[in-house]
Amino acid sequence: MLNETLTAAPRTCGDCPIRHRAVCARCEADELEQLDKIKYYRNFEAGQTVIWSGDPMDFVGSVVSGIATLTQTMEDGRTQMVGLLLPSDFVGRPGRGAAAYDVVATTDLVMCCFRKKPFEQMMNETPHIAQRLLEMTLDELDAAREWMLVLGRKTAREKIASLLSIVARRNATLHLGMRDGPMQFVLPLTREAMADYLGLTLETVSRQISALKKDGVIRLEGKRNVTVPDFDRLLAEAGDDSDGGMLV
Amino acid sequence: MLNETLTAAPRTCGDCPIRHRAVCARCEADELEQLDKIKYYRNFEAGQTVIWSGDPMDFVGSVVSGIATLTQTMEDGRTQMVGLLLPSDFVGRPGRGAAAYDVVATTDLVMCCFRKKPFEQMMNETPHIAQRLLEMTLDELDAAREWMLVLGRKTAREKIASLLSIVARRNATLHLGMRDGPMQFVLPLTREAMADYLGLTLETVSRQISALKKDGVIRLEGKRNVTVPDFDRLLAEAGDDSDGGMLV
DNA sequence: CGCGAACCTTGATGCAGATCAATTGAAGGT
DNA sequence: ACCTTCAATTGATCTGCATCAAGGTTCGCG
Structure with missing residues (x-):
């Protein structure tokens, strides 16, 4: 943990x-x-x-x-x-x-x-x-x-990026006072749970995570430790505009 | 109206x-x-x-x-x-x-x-x-x-049936005291609005409505007047069990 | 150390629904 | 009656994701 x-x-x-x-x-x-x-x-x-x-x-x-x-x-x-x-x-x-x-x-x-x-x-x-x-x-x-x-209109890749950005953001606000630089966090969900979250199959989740890794959007250590070198990039992949739905 | x-x-x-x-x-x-x-x-x-x-x-x-x-x-x-x-x-x-x-x-x-x-x-x-x-x-x-x-896990046909059953149920509780027999109501949405509701395209909405009509699940007068001869049948098409999510 | 059980990855194939495109139908205006 | 406009239908084709299938990895436990 x-x-x-x-x-x-x-x-x-x-x-x-x-x-x-x-x-x-x-x-x-x-x-x-x-x-x-x-x-x-x-x-x-x-x-x-x-x-x-x-x-x-x-x-x-x-x-x-x-x-x-x-x-x-x-x-x-x-x-x-x-x-x-x-x-x-x-x-x-x-x-x-x-x-x-x-x-x-x-x-x-x-x-x-x-x-x-x-x-x-x-x-x-x-x-x-x-x-x-x-x-x-x-x-x-x-x-x-x-x-x-997310469920109705986003592609599989966007769905994964959306989930990752949600978890990343929560972790940032919760833990350290949002120092920028690469963010790191632990994915608290199995691939299957992510699939259930996003309305996908676990195979598609796995493939899209691999794809995001290959494209340098995220880095992985093991299966659960995620590093995000450029958060804005991740948001762009999620289809969000860069200040990502922060409504007061 | x-x-x-x-x-x-x-x-x-x-x-x-x-x-x-x-x-x-x-x-x-x-x-x-x-x-x-x-x-x-x-x-x-x-x-x-x-x-x-x-x-x-x-x-x-x-x-x-x-x-x-x-x-x-x-x-x-x-x-x-x-x-x-x-x-x-x-x-x-x-x-x-x-x-x-x-x-x-x-x-x-x-x-x-x-x-x-x-x-x-x-x-x-x-x-x-x-x-x-x-x-x-x-x-x-x-x-x-x-x-x-509905958005994450249902098929296009189930989505349409779900939407119809929601509108039908609302109409029944709202208007007449739910006399059984064929229910009738007016769809308050265009095909495009339904598509936006269900995460589909308007073409798919149109096709699935035609299919439900052909299969006798619904009847149409004009484009908006819907008759449902058998509500349980509609619920089954929606993938709901027959008492449809009525939680107290 | 070796075995089994979860969990994950990757490949091949098929299909539901998106996309592109053409036509029909209904309502309102002149 | 005719034209315009907007909504809906229907067809043909394409594609993203599901499905089916076969390993690979990690970890706990005997």
């Missing part, structure tokens, strides 16, 4: 790595205390399923560390990823009793779960939570729409 | 056809009065652009009657529809200064607009609005994810 993520749960909300980005970001000390009473941590191993679509779901929660995917499956087995859950992302929908999607841990995963009933209660009483959740949901909706353009 | 939609704005919120489904659905009488002070109606003709992506936007609002589309465009002209706005749907994002997408009226359109600043103010003060907006945004997110499966 890239950074030695603590696989253990944080002791208190004060220690929590997602304290200022998750659904609790706006909460005051007293509100955190309330949340503390209804929360519990759960750990999942890479590959484990967190919930199956259709299963009753008596909690909602936040990804603390690790990565999970949200996927939809048709009866004949075709699957499409519809969400990529990173630390601080929210899982579940207040007011809904059953899971709408499969949630699968792709790396070891720590979740901060809230019992659903009391959480819904709190949402009605403390506007800070509902406000933050609205903001996060609007962001997710924007991301989903960006993704729809 | 299907039903003689009033192209004029309603006199008061009490008359308003979307009173109980829009962002104001949960508001009490006094809250409506407040909203009334910051709202104004705008009319658009079919084909007119409501806002261009990137333009400053000093209002948010609801579709009162008519249909609009949300689209994204790449520099080379490829476009993807990312939202289909029906009566009661919300346009704009509180807290954002510029439009993120092109909004185009596909039929004559009436919008109920709120000046952005005071609307944001009200959102902070009256939880009823923020609550309803959260609920609507979560619904839109679900719809977007459903749509991602």
Whole structure:
């Protein structure tokens, strides 16, 4: 793994790595205390399923560390990823009793779960939570729409470049303060997961990654360590204009 | 048009056809009065652009009657529809200064607009609005994810069937109380708009509609009037199981 | 060290849908 | 009734990605 993520749960909300980005970001000390009473941590191993679509779901929660995917499956087995859950992302929908999607841990995963009933209660009483959740949901909706353009109109090569630039950008903003020069990051997904993300087959994903490597757009060490020597080049390959969809 | 939609704005919120489904659905009488002070109606003709992506936007609002589309465009002209706005749907994002997408009226359109600043103010003060907006945004997110499966994994024929079943279902719930027997509705989109919706070309849309007609899945009067003799058959063609993604 | 299981790469072939192109049909204007 | 315009249909051909198939690589485990 890239950074030695603590696989253990944080002791208190004060220690929590997602304290200022998750659904609790706006909460005051007293509100955190309330949340503390209804929360519990759960750990999942890479590959484990967190919930199956259709299963009753008596909690909602936040990804603390690790990565999970949200996927939809048709009866004949075709699957499409519809969400990529990173630390601080929210899982579940207040007011809904059953899971709408499969949630699968792709790396070891720590979740901060809230019992659903009391959480819904709190949402009605403390506007800070509902406000933050609205903001996060609007962001997710924007991301989903960006993704729809990728799925509907981009070529396989552009799709791969788009995915890489998303992961690269996230890594840059998250980790180091975006020093320029070659960016490096670890791809958190298998070729198959990337295919499910992009509406492709895993063979096509593999071929296009090889092609981008051959053309010098990316460099690879092993199968997962990616270096991007020229980020603007990557954005151009993704079909994005160079300042890449940064809307305020 | 299907039903003689009033192209004029309603006199008061009490008359308003979307009173109980829009962002104001949960508001009490006094809250409506407040909203009334910051709202104004705008009319658009079919084909007119409501806002261009990137333009400053000093209002948010609801579709009162008519249909609009949300689209994204790449520099080379490829476009993807990312939202289909029906009566009661919300346009704009509180807290954002510029439009993120092109909004185009596909039929004559009436919008109920709120000046952005005071609307944001009200959102902070009256939880009823923020609550309803959260609920609507979560619904839109679900719809977007459903749509991602369509874009990423369905065949052209399945895509068309999916779109038809969405329009059919909406029409059924909206209009008559879902009397079974053959459903009928008017397609509110041109072949090109359907293509933009589904990530196809307009030729493919045309061919697949002809094929569905030939196979008796749908019947057509003119180019826009669709009859569906057997809705379950249509759902099967869409690749949905027969109770079609009705999650609570 | 050798074996098996995931995961990935690469090649050959086929097909669904894009592209290019021509025609038809319907609605509005004069 | 005729012309223009815009939307839709239909045909012919091309191509990007899927599909089918055969290795290759890496890693854990006996």
